[in-house]
Amino acid sequence: MTELISLGEALVQFNSLSRGPLRHATLLEKHVAGAEANVAVAVARQGRASAFIGRVGDDEFGRCIEAWLRGEGVDVRWLRRDPEGPTGIYFVQRGYPIPRKSTMIYYRRGSAGSRLSPEDIPEEPFKAARILHFTGITPALSESAREACRLAVDLAVRYGVSVSIDTNIRPVLWRSLEDAVKVLMPLVEKARILFTDPTDAGILIGEEDPDRIVESFRTLGVETVVVKLGERGAVAASGSERARAEAISVDVEDPIGAGDALAGIFLACQLSGKSLYESLRRATLVGSLVTTVRGDQETLPTARDLDILYRYYYP
Ligand code: KDG
Numbered sequence: 001m002t003e004l005i006s007l008g009e010a011l012v013q014f015n016s017l018s019r020g021p022l023r024h025a026t027l028l029e030k031h032v033a034g035a036e037a038n039v040a041v042a043v044a045r046q047g048r049a050s051a052f053i054g055r056v057g058d059d060e061f062g063r064c065i066e067a068w069l070r071g072e073g074v075d076v077r078w079l080r081r082d083p084e085g086p087t088g089i090y091f092v093q094r095g096y097p098i099p100r101k102s103t104m105i106y107y108r109r110g111s112a113g114s115r116l117s118p119e120d121i122p123e124e125p126f127k128a129a130r131i132l133h134f135t136g137i138t139p140a141l142s143e144s145a146r147e148a149c150r151l152a153v154d155l156a157v158r159y160g161v162s163v164s165i166d167t168n169i170r171p172v173l174w175r176s177l178e179d180a181v182k183v184l185m186p187l188v189e190k191a192r193i194l195f196t197d198p199t200d201a202g203i204l205i206g207e208e209d210p211d212r213i214v215e216s217f218r219t220l221g222v223e224t225v226v227v228k229l230g231e232r233g234a235v236a237a238s239g240s241e242r243a244r245a246e247a248i249s250v251d252v253e254d255p256i257g258a259g260d261a262l263a264g265i266f267l268a269c270q271l272s273g274k275s276l277y278e279s280l281r282r283a284t285l286v287g288s289l290v291t292t293v294r295g296d297q298e299t300l301p302t303a304r305d306l307d308i309l310y311r312y313y314y315p
Helices: 035-045 060-071 143-159 177-188 198-205 210-219 258-271 276-292 303-313
Strands: 004-007 011-016 028-033 050-057 079-082 089-094 102-107 131-135 162-166 193-196 224-228 234-238 241-245
Touching: 004 035, 004 143, 004 258, 011 060, 028 035, 028 060, 035 050, 035 060, 035 131, 035 258, 050 060, 060 079, 131 143, 131 258, 143 162, 143 177, 162 177, 162 258, 177 198, 193 198, 193 210, 193 258, 198 210, 210 224, 210 234, 224 258, 224 276, 234 276, 241 276, 258 276, 276 303
Parallel strands: 004 050, 004 131, 011 089, 050 079, 131 162, 162 193, 193 224
Antiparallel strands: 011 028, 089 102, 224 234, 234 241
């Protein structure tokens, strides 16, 4: 029975083996990615039941994504193959122009994933699921994808499923930042769990200080707020509880995917009844861990490996 429904666009990522401008890259490594697919896999690796809703193209990359997600134990029965659009892809340029950072270069306009629409949202999994998750990327994809998110949120509210949103504002996917605010804020106000960071919160509510971000979103009615602070870790609040977790110091190979790992592990921990503090500490550890390799999903730990990691850092 599905515990978490993740709604979005799964993509194929091509990550350069060398650092520096992509124009000089000769070797590219293929990975399955996409923020919501990353969360679905993170949750499944923790032994919780996740399903991914979205579209891929009826092409080789679509088959690659479908097989990968299925192999990871993600329920793909609502993943549609759309012959009208190709599977979206993107390239990762590592270490240039900023040494420890990566840049994403999208080739996804008109992709199958962006053609997501309300007809792709089944009612069935909402009857039993506990969490619906998507990020600010999904409603940025198209008008129909936006409508799909609204319908999913309505169904979640109707069936008592907690809505979880990661703000994930990708400016290149929006017409303008004002547009992003106009579309995202009504969705955020229906969320029970929110992941964000100072940059996105600055855009959405004009706050960049972590404690003020937490308070502002909680005033809007969001029950649990997690603020991701990159190399500084994360803070969270839920009810009267407050938690803070430090990131661990690692050799960063590629920081992309850290936020999704954090969100996915946090949600999996909440599903298994862990406290806010332990959920945040485990999530922050895994957020650091995934930056040590290329690819967003490869080092997402199993439940047993996460126990080992957790005991190592918090003996
Ligand atoms: O967080 C990582 C994701 O952003 C990446 O896998 C690609 O989903 C993606 C996007 O649209 O940026």
